[in-house]
Every structure is written in structure tokens, then in C-alpha cells.
Amino acid sequence: MxxxxxxxxxxxxxxxxxxxxxxxxxxxxxxxxxxxxxxxxxxxxxxxxxxxxxxxxxxxxxxxxxxxxxxxxxxxxxxxERWGYRELNTVEISCQAGKTRNGRPTGVPNWVNPDTVLKVGSLGTPRTTAQxxxxxxxxxxxxxxxxxxxxxxxxxxxxxxxxxxxxxxxxxxxxxxxxxxxxxxxxxxxxxxxxxxPNVPISTQRAHSITVQTAEPASPHALFTSIRTENGNVVTPEIYPRVDEIYACGDLDTNAPLPKLAREVQVDEERCREIKENVGLISDLLKEGVVTCMQACYLPYSExxxxxxxxxxxxxxxxxxxxxxxxxxxxxxxxxxxxxxxxxxxxxxxxxxxxxxxxxxxxx
Ligand SMILES: Cc1cc2nc3c(=O)[nH]c(=O)nc-3n(C[C@H](O)[C@H](O)[C@H](O)COP(=O)(O)OP(=O)(O)OC[C@H]3O[C@@H](n4cnc5c(N)ncnc54)[C@H](O)[C@@H]3O)c2cc1C
The missing domain is CATH 3.50.50.60 (FAD/NAD(P)-binding domain)
Known part of the structure; x- marks a missing residue:
């Protein structure tokens, strides 16, 4: 049977x-x-x-x-075609808002403002990272x-x-x-x-993300950033260009309890606006892009x-x-x-x- x-x-x-x-x-x-x-x-x-x-x-x-x-x-x-599977480069990049240098260091994607870049390193190649x-x-x-x-x-x-x-x-x-x-x-x-x-303890924290429609597609480079803003704070958004949009997510936040249903998750739009502002500090393409989605979800992890x-x-x-x-x-x-x-x-x-x-x- x-x-x-x-x-x-x-x-x-x-x-x-x-x-x-x-x-x-x-x-x-x-x-x-x-x-x-x-x-x-x-x-x-x-x-x-x-x-x-x-x-x-x-x-x-x-x-x-x-x-x-x-x-x-x-x-x-x-x-x-159906879910945008593709191999890509993954880059770790440290930036400073505002102009810090002349020229484009090697490895910086052409949609990142080169004058903001302090340091860049490769984390993955199309052989080892995909999306x-x-x-x-x-x-x-x-x-x-x-x-x-x-x-x-x-x-x-x-x-x-x-x-x-x-x-x-x-x-x-x-x-x-x-x-x-x-x-x-x-x-x-x-x-x-x-x-x-109840005997399988899974904890969770909320995280926000946005998608942005840009004037032209960005090259397939996933970016792990560390950005020093003009007021001296360091923010670390991750940026993933897709075929038809760019996705960016921000930090986890700890003060939002998990609702009963996934469709009841609350979105704090201010956090989404911050992500847009932060990624715009290092990319004019993103700064001038239009936010098409503000969203939040809960990351599950074993206690x-x-x-x-x-x-x-x-x-x-x-x-x-x-x-x-x-x-x-x-x-x-x-x-x-x-x-x-x-x-x-x-x-x-x-x-x-x-x-x-x-x-x-x-x-x-
Ligand atoms: C901002 C962010 C970015 C991320 N980026 C990446 C990434 O780039 N790469 C990567 O590998 N991972 C990434 N992750 C992690 C990844 O999203 C999660 O690990 C993964 O989605 C978890 O999948 P899941 O199916 O376990 O849980 P979920 O996606 O949470 O799915 C659980 C499902 O169960 C349903 N459900 C719950 N309770 C019940 C019930 N009682 N009855 C019926 N249905 C129920 C819910 O409605 C939900 O649809 C990211 C996470 C976050 C927060």
C-alpha cells in the first residue's frame, strides 16, 4: 500500500x-x-x-x-528562463559615502560608483556562486x-x-x-x-528587503557591502542584481515577534527606505532606480x-x-x-x- x-x-x-x-x-x-x-x-x-x-x-x-x-x-x-538561475561573481566591497579616490579599482562592477570604493575582494566566481x-x-x-x-x-x-x-x-x-x-x-x-x-527549538528574527527597477540591468555581481555613511555609521546591505531588477536586504531586527501567519508579517517601510538610501550611497544606478517592492520576512535558525x-x-x-x-x-x-x-x-x-x-x- x-x-x-x-x-x-x-x-x-x-x-x-x-x-x-x-x-x-x-x-x-x-x-x-x-x-x-x-x-x-x-x-x-x-x-x-x-x-x-x-x-x-x-x-x-x-x-x-x-x-x-x-x-x-x-x-x-x-x-x-523560469526562475532566473544563473552563475555569477560575488564580491566583498568596503565603501565610504562621498568621493574618496580616482579611478576604478579592478573587480568593481560598473554599476558601483568607483570613487566610493576603499577595498574590494572576490568571494566567489561563476564556478562557485550562482543565484x-x-x-x-x-x-x-x-x-x-x-x-x-x-x-x-x-x-x-x-x-x-x-x-x-x-x-x-x-x-x-x-x-x-x-x-x-x-x-x-x-x-x-x-x-x-x-x-x-515544541521539542525542536527554532528561533527567528525579522529582516527587510527591497527590489529596485533600474534604468538598465546591472551586471551579475552579488555584493556583500560595508558602507561608512556620511555620519560615520557602518551599514552592510547585501545587493543581488537579477535579470530584471536589483534586490537588496538590510540588517536583522530583534523587536518584532513572529505573527501567526506569514501573510501577517508587518513591513516597517522606514527600514526599507533606509536600505534604498544606503545602497544609493555607492551606486547611482540604484539611487535613481524606483523601489518596486518593500517587504519583510523571518529568518529561521536552530537555537x-x-x-x-x-x-x-x-x-x-x-x-x-x-x-x-x-x-x-x-x-x-x-x-x-x-x-x-x-x-x-x-x-x-x-x-x-x-x-x-x-x-x-x-x-x-
Ligand atoms: C533577508 C533574507 C535574505 C536571505 N537570502 C538568502 C540567500 O541569498 N541565500 C540563501 O540560501 N538563503 C537566504 N536566506 C535564508 C532563506 O530565506 C531561509 O533559510 C529559507 O527561506 C527558509 O525556508 P523554509 O522553507 O524553511 O521556511 P519559510 O520560507 O519560512 O517557509 C515556511 C512556510 O511554512 C508555512 N507554515 C508555517 N507554519 C505553518 C502551519 N502551521 N501550517 C501550514 N503552513 C505553515 C509558512 O506560511 C511558510 O510558507 C535569506 C533570508 C532572509 C531573511
Whole structure:
């Protein structure tokens, strides 16, 4: 009899898990439950940078697998056109607002005002860094799932039998409660994971970002900046040019509690205006560009490092978790989906070494 698997969460981790489960040769029945809409949280509002070899020993193998999967998924499903997959240079740049030098130091993209640059260094080449548009990736991958059932509802509880085996998920839409039966549940609810699994502690902080329409496209250089402003403050926005816009994000903020639903996340427009002002200090293209989106989302991270929690949940049977990917969830999403499909369908992860990410570390 085929397995009945429910995945909770339609961010990049849940979507990738649903994709690889739905393509698994054992042909399980797969349902994805999402409370708002696909990629409503950080997975729709992240930068989308992918890095091959920037990761610590606990996630290095997962990141390598995921980097390869990003490339092969793009080949298989026309990702260059559909979700803007492309290789790019990544640059670290220190700048000072106002004129500091003459000439253009080597390695500075032509859309950065050269006279503001103090120091520049390469962090990645098109062989080691790439990018995607994360929301478009999630929306396209959902379309490529085989026979996936999608339910838009808030998952309130993972239901367990007397011996703590998964038997389903209690959901709610507009006050109406419904039980979705399952023999296996995967919780991939990003920063909301702990609300469903109190013994998997995932913390979170809000971050703002903007997209900017510019007069001409910027060259494919991701920028990690450190900018000394005119009043002496140092700000560190990250800037990711895409095919048809430029994305920039600012610092994390600590004083905004996580709302119940991703669609209820509050945007502080003042923070978005600050990002625009700061990136405009080093680029006339960005200064003169028009902000097309102001947004905020919550970064999920494991309270006890290292890396995300990936594995069976201790004290439960047939309940798995994949959450807490911190600033590398877009990069490591497909790899996580692949290893979750192996765990759930084969009870053995073979594509990557993720033993140290097992959630049993919380109970030790
Ligand atoms: C500003 C910023 C920039 C970033 N840039 C990058 C980057 O360039 N590269 C990179 O690799 N990573 C980046 N990240 C990190 C990345 O965005 C996250 O690690 C990743 O999106 C997490 O994905 P997720 O699927 O675990 O969680 P989420 O994207 O938060 O998805 C969780 C989903 O679960 C749903 N959900 C939650 N609870 C329930 C429930 N009870 N019932 C039903 N559905 C539920 C939510 O609605 C949501 O859609 C960035 C993060 C931020 C904040």
C-alpha cells in the first residue's frame, strides 16, 4: 500500500521535499499543507544567492549536493528562463559615502560608483556562486511535482496515536477544523516549526528587503557591502542584481515577534527606505532606480547550532523535521528536499552527510 505523507510548509524546504517525494520511485501519496501561499515567508523574500563551498563541516556535504541539484533542476525544468538561475561573481566591497579616490579599482562592477570604493575582494566566481529568484523557483517546482495535493490551511497540530505514531494533521480554515490523515508527517514550517514541534527549538528574527527597477540591468555581481555613511555609521546591505531588477536586504531586527501567519508579517517601510538610501550611497544606478517592492520576512535558525534540524523527531514515530536553515535555506533547500525524501521513503539518507543535523541533538 502506498505511503500517505503530509508535508507542512510551502517554503523552499517544504516545496523541495514535496518535489523529491513526489518523484520517488516508491510513488507515495503526497499532500502539502500551506497556511498562506507558496513561498509566503522568507523563501519568497530572500536574496537567492547559492554558494558551493562557503559552508562549515556540518552542512558542507548538504550544500554541495544542493548546489548540484540547483544546476540540474535548472537544466531539467528551464530554470534559467523560469526562475532566473544563473552563475555569477560575488564580491566583498568596503565603501565610504562621498568621493574618496580616482579611478576604478579592478573587480568593481560598473554599476558601483568607483570613487566610493576603499577595498574590494572576490568571494566567489561563476564556478562557485550562482543565484535564483527564490519565489519563482518555489512556484515553478510546485508545478513540477507529480500528483501533489496542495491544501491551503493552517496546520494546528500533528496528530499522534497512543504509541506516538503520526496519524494525521489537524487543520483549520476560517474556523473550520479538518483532519488530514497521514502515516508520515514532515514539518518544514521554517520559523513556525517550534509551534508544531515544541521539542525542536527554532528561533527567528525579522529582516527587510527591497527590489529596485533600474534604468538598465546591472551586471551579475552579488555584493556583500560595508558602507561608512556620511555620519560615520557602518551599514552592510547585501545587493543581488537579477535579470530584471536589483534586490537588496538590510540588517536583522530583534523587536518584532513572529505573527501567526506569514501573510501577517508587518513591513516597517522606514527600514526599507533606509536600505534604498544606503545602497544609493555607492551606486547611482540604484539611487535613481524606483523601489518596486518593500517587504519583510523571518529568518529561521536552530537555537542550538550547528545548521538546520534534519531528521526524525525524537519521541515520535514517523514525524520528521527539516527547519532552521538560517541564511542558507535557498542554497540548501533542494538538497534538504532530496535527503528528506530518502529518509521518509527509505529510512536512510544516502545523498549527503547530515548526521550532525539530527534533531536528537536537542535531547542529549
Ligand atoms: C533577508 C533574507 C535574505 C536571505 N537570502 C538568502 C540567500 O541569498 N541565500 C540563501 O540560501 N538563503 C537566504 N536566506 C535564508 C532563506 O530565506 C531561509 O533559510 C529559507 O527561506 C527558509 O525556508 P523554509 O522553507 O524553511 O521556511 P519559510 O520560507 O519560512 O517557509 C515556511 C512556510 O511554512 C508555512 N507554515 C508555517 N507554519 C505553518 C502551519 N502551521 N501550517 C501550514 N503552513 C505553515 C509558512 O506560511 C511558510 O510558507 C535569506 C533570508 C532572509 C531573511
Amino acid at each position: 502506498s505511503r500517505k505523507i503530509v508535508v507542512i510548509g510551502g517554503g523552499i524546504v517544504g516545496v523541495s521535499t514535496a518535489y523529491f517525494l513526489s518523484h520517488h520511485h516508491s510513488k507515495p501519496s503526497v499532500t502539502l499543507i500551506e497556511a498562506s501561499s507558496i513561498a509566503a515567508g522568507a523563501s519568497g523574500k530572500a536574496g537567492g544567492l547559492l554558494a558551493l563551498d562557503w559552508h562549515g563541516s556540518d552542512t558542507a556535504s548538504l550544500a554541495r549536493l544542493s548546489y548540484e541539484l540547483h544546476a540540474s533542476l535548472a537544466d531539467k525544468h528551464s530554470g534559467r 535564483i529568484h527564490p519565489r519563482r523557483f518555489c512556484e515553478a517546482l510546485i508545478q513540477e511535482c507529480k500528483d501533489l495535493e496542495i491544501i491551503i490551511a493552517h496546520a494546528r497540530k500533528v496528530l499522534l496515536s497512543g504509541d506516538k505514531s503520526a496519524i494525521g494533521v489537524e487543520t483549520e480554515v476560517n474556523g473550520e477544523v479538518k483532519i488530514i490523515e497521514a502515516d508520515t508527517v514532515v514539518v518544514a514550517a521554517g520559523p513556525w516549526t517550534t509551534k508544531l514541534l 542550538i547550532g550547528p545548521g538546520p534540524s534534519i531528521g526524525w523527531v525524537p519521541g515520535m514515530k514517523n514525524v520528521a523535521v527539516a527547519a532552521g536553515h538560517s541564511c542558507w535555506g535557498i542554497c540548501n533547500g533542494p538538497g534538504t528536499g532530496k535527503v528528506m525524501s530518502e529518509l521518509v521513503c527509505e529510512d536512510k539518507i544516502s545523498s549527503a552527510k547530515v548526521e550532525t543535523l539530527d534533531p536528537s541533538r536537542y535531547t542529549q
